[in-house]
Amino acid sequence: MSQTTKRALAASLKKLLSEKSLAKTTVIDIVTECEVNRQTFYYHFHDIYDLIEWIYTSEATRALDGNKTYNTWQEGFLKILEYILENKDFVQNIYHSISRQHLETYLYHETHHLIMGVIEEKAAGMTVRDDDKAFIADFYKYGFVGLMLEWIQQGMKEEPGTIIDRLSILIQGNIEKDLEKFKKPGS
DSSP: OHHHHHHHHHHHHHHHHTTSOGGGOOHHHHHHHHTOOHHHHHHHOSSHHHHHHHHHHHTGGGGTTTOOSTTTHHHHHHHHHHHHHHTHHHHHHHHTSTTHHHHHHHHHHHHHHHHHHHHHHHTTTSOOOHHHHHHHHHHHHHHHHHHHHHHHHTTSOSOHHHHHHHHHHHHTTHHHHHHHHHOOTTO
16 A cells, blocks of 8 residues: 555656646645645655655666666666656656756666676676776766766657667777776786
8 A cells, every 4th residue: 555655646746747847846736636635645755855766766766677787788778768758747857956966866876786787797707896896887877877967958859779879889898898907917
């Protein structure tokens, strides 16, 4: 029941954000749309930003669903872009509000997690320090998220598949080369 209520509140927020800005959306609006009382909202969430974070972590995280290997990272990244596109009104409204940090935090977290999966796979058998792996992941994370944020800002006009194809060409084989550069001598 708890997850059903949370999903209903999330759906209500998404619907409201297709009609008006986040700045003009209140908890009262959400519970009225959802046909529950304020107590129900506050039983599940501290505030609207907590609900936004739950939406990203529960819905969008499913997009990656195991696509964290060298052979599947493109699929995972594509699913993130497709999720964003499917929830365009919601994402753009968040992007253009003061709670943009929630969107950015989600994108940085998921992208880092995706890339670390690839790096760990490619580093198998190599002696590369964990902080060097994290540094490589951060480098790619900032590039990928920067592209996503620009894509969102420009109205998501380019097809997600086109972005992934271009990224694949650009980074093909680079993660292995990066790991080699950080490999400890003699390993």
